[in-house]
Amino acid sequence: MPQRKDKGFKAFLKKCKDQRALLIMTIPFVIWVFIFKYLPVWGWTMAFQDYKPARTFSEQEWVGFKHFLFLFESDRFLGVLRNTLAQSVINMVLGFVTAIGLAVLINELTNMKFKRVVQTISYLPHFLSWVVAAALVSSVLSIDGIINEILMGLNLVDRELLFLGVGEWFWGILGAAETWKNVGWNAIIYLAAISMIDQEQYEAAKIDGASRVQRIIHITIPGMKSVIIVLLIMNIGYILEAGFEAQYLLGNGQNVEYSENIDVFVIKYGISQFNFALATAAGMFKTVISFVFLVAANSLSKKMGQGGLY
Known part of the structure; x- marks a missing residue:
């Protein structure tokens, strides 16, 4: 089993080496996706806080699912x-x-x-x-x-x-x-x-x-x-x-x-x-x-x- 994994990993590395030009071309897009699509997910924490812009992250009051309950109970x-x-x-x-x-x-x-x-x-x-x-x-x-x-x-x-x-x-x-x-x-x-x-x-x-x-x-x-x-x-x-x-x-x-x-x-x-x-x-x-x-x-x-x- 370990040998099979090693062979699979070596094959993966070989494919990456053969396609290194394509991988290099994808780097700017991967960076763009990470910055604009994944980093903002950190902001989801605001949904569970009584968020006030003047406060630091550690000073925010956590309110759980209060805002979600308000939405679902709102006609x-x-x-x-x-x-x-x-x-x-x-x-x-x-x-x-x-x-x-x-x-x-x-x-x-x-x-x-x-x-x-x-x-x-x-x-x-x-x-x-x-x-x-x-x-x-x-x-x-x-x-x-x-x-x-x-x-x-x-x-x-x-x-x-x-x-x-x-x-x-x-x-x-x-x-x-x-x-x-x-x-x-x-x-x-x-x-x-x-x-x-x-x-x-x-x-x-x-x-x-x-x-x-x-x-x-x-x-x-x-x-x-x-x-x-x-x-x-x-x-x-x-x-x-x-x-x-x-x-x-x-x-x-x-x-x-x-x-x-x-x-x-x-x-x-x-x-x-x-x-x-x-x-x-x-x-x-x-x-x-x-x-x-x-x-x-x-x-x-x-x-x-x-x-x-x-």
């Missing part, structure tokens, strides 16, 4: 958690369906010049900051915006609608805005997956008389399956990362019951009010739950024989 936080989950699920479903659909449609275009134009136009909104994107969305959905003008012109409504003033509509509006902004960018990885599919499969399907739709269903979609599964697992791991900018910029007093998610809650009731311990507790809760979802999704995928992240 406000439960509503925020509901909003976060709803926004994430809607964004994830719309994001997957539209990105896969757009990638398939772009792939089916035969005019290369038109294909490049469509792809470029589709991912340009991704480079807009949410400040600009939210301003555009607010303008389009305003009382005198183009949507109201179209609805009034077609006599579909008898008065202008205040879209961002109805809380129940916010999740759908946010999902549509997120999809418009990111669908082109998200489609790029699916286009890359499609490009890896053996073209001989399409030729054989054509010879067998398969229609374009049949080729998409039986060749293109299955060819993207591994990429779809990996991205789905990663997105499930970020299920509580519904975002901040869009909700903060599009949210208002009339839709706050549906727009406020965990990140907005942390800013408004944690950092803005100098309640850093409560903000840390909310952030820690989000991280732990996201990790649990990631592990569960990965395990379920492997049990179903679809592979996983690790």
Whole structure:
């Protein structure tokens, strides 16, 4: 047994030596991850303290799970958690369906010049900051915006609608805005997956008389399956990362019951009010739950024989 371990260790050292150039290239990224991802974990201790910035670490009062209990007993936080989950699920479903659909449609275009134009136009909104994107969305959905003008012109409504003033509509509006902004960018990885599919499969399907739709269903979609599964697992791991900018910029007093998610809650009731311990507790809760979802999704995928992240 010790000899087997020695051989394994020697093989590991030999592999490291052979790949030393790659290992050296990873050093800056490992340092970056350690500084910005692992060192901040030390700050989680604030979630268990009655944290006061003026005190040293040894002077802080430890309060156990007080802040977590406050969150779980707060109707406000439960509503925020509901909003976060709803926004994430809607964004994830719309994001997957539209990105896969757009990638398939772009792939089916035969005019290369038109294909490049469509792809470029589709991912340009991704480079807009949410400040600009939210301003555009607010303008389009305003009382005198183009949507109201179209609805009034077609006599579909008898008065202008205040879209961002109805809380129940916010999740759908946010999902549509997120999809418009990111669908082109998200489609790029699916286009890359499609490009890896053996073209001989399409030729054989054509010879067998398969229609374009049949080729998409039986060749293109299955060819993207591994990429779809990996991205789905990663997105499930970020299920509580519904975002901040869009909700903060599009949210208002009339839709706050549906727009406020965990990140907005942390800013408004944690950092803005100098309640850093409560903000840390909310952030820690989000991280732990996201990790649990990631592990569960990965395990379920492997049990179903679809592979996983690790």
